[in-house]
Amino acid sequence: xxxxxxxxxxxxxxxxxxxxxxxxxxxxxxxxxxxxxxxxxxxxxxxxxxxxxxxxxxxxxxxxxxxxxxxxxxxxxxxxxxxxxxxxxxxxxxxxxxxxxxxxxxxxxxxxxxxxxxxxxxxxxxxxxxxxxxxxxxxxxxxxxxxxxxxxxxxxxxxxxxxxxxxxxxxxxxxxxxxxxxxxxxxxxxxxxxxxxxxxxxxxxxxxxxxxxxxxxxxxxxxxxxxxxxxxxxxxxxxxxxxxxxxxxxxxxxxxxxxxxxxxxx
Numbered sequence: 385x386x387x388x389x390x391x392x393x394x395x396x397x398x399x400x401x402x403x404x405x406x407x408x409x410x411x412x413x414x415x416x417x418x419x420x421x422x423x424x425x426x427x428x429x430x431x432x433x434x435x436x437x438x439x440x441x442x443x444x445x446x447x448x449x450x451x452x453x454x455x456x457x458x459x460x461x462x463x464x465x466x467x468x469x470x471x472x473x474x475x476x477x478x479x480x481x482x483x484x485x486x487x488x489x490x491x492x493x494x495x496x497x498x499x500x501x502x503x504x505x506x507x508x509x510x511x512x513x514x515x516x517x518x519x520x521x522x523x524x525x526x527x528x529x530x531x532x533x534x535x536x537x538x539x540x541x542x543x544x545x546x547x548x549x550x551x552x553x554x555x556x557x558x559x560x561x562x563x564x565x566x567x568x569x570x571x572x573x574x575x576x577x578x579x580x581x582x583x584x585x586x587x588x589x590x591x592x593x594x595x596x597x598x599x600x601x602x603x604x605x606x607x608x609x610x611x612x613x614x615x616x617x618x619x620x621x622x623x624x625x626x627x628x629x630x631x632x633x634x635x636x637x638x639x640x641x642x643x644x645x646x647x648x649x650x
Contacts, residue, residue: 386442386456388449391466399464399474401486402443405544406476408514412540419489421542423555425481430455431552437487443471444483452483481548489542492560495533495568499575502530502558503601504649506642507572507579509565509617510537510608517541518549519639520606525553527646532559533572533603566617569605573622577603581621582641583613584634588626595648604645606638 391398401420404410415421420440423429426448433439433455443464444452453463472478499505506524511517517539524532532541538561540546541554562568569579578599605621607613618624627636627644636644 386453386459386461386463388453389462389464391464391470393470396474398462399443399466401441402471402474402484404476405484408543411543415542416489416540420486421489421540421547422544423485423487424479424483424544424548426452426455426483428547428552428555429483429485429487431555432485432487435555437490437555440486440488442483442485443474445471445479448482456485493558495560495562495571496575498531498533498558498560499572499577504529504646505531505533505572505577505601505603506646507533507535507562507569507603507605508538509535509605509613510611511606511638512539513609514539514543514545515549516609516637516639517543518546518554520642521546521550521554521557521559523639523643523646524557525550527643527650529646529650530558532557533568534559534561535565536561536563537565566614566620569617569620572603575601577601578623579603579605579621580623580625581605581607581613581618582626582645583607583618583624584626585618585624588624591625591627591645591648594623594625602649604642604649606642609638 423432439456439461441462442452445468446465449465547554
């Protein structure tokens with residue numbers, strides 16, 4: 385059963401999991417190493433728990449303490465209650481969404497498990513913007529795609545901003561990290577997927593034309609913001625596709641492109 389623990393400036397050591405949440409470089413190293421991630425807001429915490437993830441502790445202001453205690457009632461963890469000013473000092477920003485939870489980071493499933501029953505999969509190559517990663521997960525969930533695979537250098541979907549932008553769907557959509565990219569494209573093909581990459585090339589197939597081919601299983605690869613997909617990645621895919629543009633616009637934001645592609649292929 386959860387229990388409330390009031391915290392002041394003399395007990396900052398107990399809040400070490402919540403220090404400098406806005407320092408992306410620090411959190412990118414600290415959170416995986418510590419085996420945790422941060423869930424922000426009672427809604428996201430609730431979705432994390434519903435997904436089978438276990439909270440380690442919760443940090444919130446006094447006005448949220450009772451509702452948070454009910455939310456984590458089945459877990460023997462502390463609910464740290466602190467003044468808003470102290471929470472801002474520790475985390476590095478004003479927390480407006482009620483609560484933060486340090487969640488135990490689950491082990492990622494093997495690729496074959498993620499692909500087992502999937503028909504439409506998104507693959508992300510080296511995206512560095514956590515907002516884009518979260519927005520793509522939201523599109524995957526909204527459009528009814530089945531899973532996400534990410535390259536070794538891709539931004540962490542469990543980072544706080546990714547989870548928030550995804551509206552918690554990062555906690556619901558099956559995903560895992562590929563270990564050997566782009567060689568792992570062969571593993572996706574072996575599972576029966578037609579692998580398609582989005583890139584601006586003279587020989588790119590318009591999205592509508594590709595959708596009309598009606599492949600049974602499709603994996604869509606999206607590249608990093610700005611640089612796009614690596615040439616060695618494009619050399620391994622089955623088809624290169626583009627979304628036709630008008631009015632001199634040459635491309636969409638990667639999250640917008642993902643949403644358009646998923647809508648066309650579902």
